[in-house]
Amino acid sequence: MAEVILKNITKSFAGHRALDEISMIVPDGSFVVLLGPTGAGKTTTLRMVSGLDNPDVGEVMIGGRSMRGLTPAQRNVAMVFQQYSLYPHLSVRQNLEFPLKSPLLKTPQRTIDEKVHAIAEILQISHKLDNKATALSGGEMQRVSIGRALVRNPQIYLMDEPLSSLDAKLRADLRVELKSIQAKSGATLLYVTHDQVEAMTMATHVGVLHEGRLVQFGSPREIYEQPVSVYAATRLGQPRINVVPAELFPGAPARAKSIGLRPEHIDQGDGQEATVTRVEHLGDQTRLHLSFQKHNLITVTDAHTRLKGGETIKIQPNKPLYFDAAGMRLV
Numbered sequence: 005m006a007e008v009i010l011k012n013i014t015k016s017f018a019g020h021r022a023l024d025e026i027s028m029i030v031p032d033g034s035f036v037v038l039l040g041p042t043g044a045g046k047t048t049t050l051r052m053v054s055g056l057d058n059p060d061v062g063e064v065m066i067g068g069r070s071m072r073g074l075t076p077a078q079r080n081v082a083m084v085f086q087q088y089s090l091y092p093h094l095s096v097r098q099n100l101e102f103p104l105k106s107p108l109l110k111t112p113q114r115t116i117d118e119k120v121h122a123i124a125e126i127l128q129i130s131h132k133l134d135n136k137a138t139a140l141s142g143g144e145m146q147r148v149s150i151g152r153a154l155v156r157n158p159q160i161y162l163m164d165e166p167l168s169s170l171d172a173k174l175r176a177d178l179r180v181e182l183k184s185i186q187a188k189s190g191a192t193l194l195y196v197t198h199d200q201v202e203a204m205t206m207a208t209h210v211g212v213l214h215e216g217r218l219v220q221f222g223s224p225r226e227i228y229e230q231p232v233s234v235y236a237a238t239r240l241g242q243p244r245i246n247v248v249p250a251e252l253f254p255g256a257p258a259r260a261k262s263i264g265l266r267p268e269h270i271d272q273g274d275g276q277e278a279t280v281t282r283v284e285h286l287g288d289q290t291r292l293h294l295s296f297q298k299h300n301l302i303t304v305t306d307a308h309t310r311l312k313g314g315e316t317i318k319i320q321p322n323k324p325l326y327f328d329a330a331g332m333r334l335v
């Protein structure tokens with residue numbers, strides 16, 4: 005597969021800047037996840053790489069070659085969108101075979117059969133191979149769309165929320181499968197999602213987008229532990245990071261306006277009093293909702309805690325992150 009470089013990409017629609025000087029390197033064999041709220045520019049970034057759209061300024065390089073003026077087919081990228089896009093008159097098998105049947109590829113039928121079977125197995129659709137594409141549920145159609153990309157051997161896979169239409173169980177299964185396919189095959193992926201669990205579990209790198217700008221690029225762990233801003237900090241972590249005024253706890257630097265505390269970074273036992281407002285037992289862990297000086301906090305605690313709503317506990321920060329008035333991290 006190939007390294008992809010985005011150099012200074014700017015794109016406007018009717019005077020609105022959808023992408024603002026985006027520069028990013030998607031290393032060969034990496035799984036890069038773009039995160040950001042709606043309108044941040046995630047899909048537009050994918051479209052620039054795919055060739056479905058072109059930047060006003062800047063350049064995309066794939067495998068060391070400029071993609072300027074090249075069509076999606078010439079770029080040899082495989083795309084999966086949120087909404088399945090299958091050939092309705094073909095069977096599942098024919099849909100999966102389609103990318104391999106190009107006369108240019110001259111793939112032997114045996115190789116095609118093997119690939120289609122292997123992918124159908126992974127995506128749990130082997131029993132539907134002879135169904136018409138239209139005789140499938142939405143989730144099945146989406147699995148076929150993913151399969152159609154995976155049978156190919158492109159320079160890069162571009163995926164735009166490919167799992168969002170699937171139910172929770174299948175989404176969790178496919179998350180594991182996609183990550184393992186990528187790790188085994190060394191495929192390069194650029195992947196858009198709103199789902200930060202997908203980002204945390206699959207990404208080798210995360211790009212955080214905010215209003216068309218790339219505000220942080222790094223490993224999921226780096227962004228979780230060392231976010232550059234409150235905005236970047238809130239993109240990863242479930243429950244979300246707690247952000248409260250800096251003066252609520254002692255020890256903040258002079259310029260700090262707010263403190264960010266990950267749920268696991270609120271220690272219990274010593275410190276200041278907080279009231280437990282709700283206890284959520286999730287099986288493997290328990291979440292405590294706290295009221296602390298008129299602010300709501302969420303922390304995690306022992307799965308078997310006997311704490312109940314209305315009780316008082318003592319808390320103190322552990323590994324606090326400090327942010328200035330503009331929301332930028334103070335290091």
Ligand SMILES: Nc1ncnc2c1ncn2[C@@H]1O[C@H](COP(=O)(O)OP(=O)(O)OP(=O)(O)O)[C@@H](O)[C@H]1O
Pocket residue numbers: 017018020021022040041042043044045046047048049
């Ligand atoms: N073809 C277009 N014409 C006009 N405006 C567009 C077009 N495509 C994107 N935009 C605008 O560009 C901005 C970025 O859109 P984009 O679809 O990249 O966001 P996104 O981060 O993918 O959002 P979502 O999570 O909702 O898919 C938005 O303000 C959007 O309205």
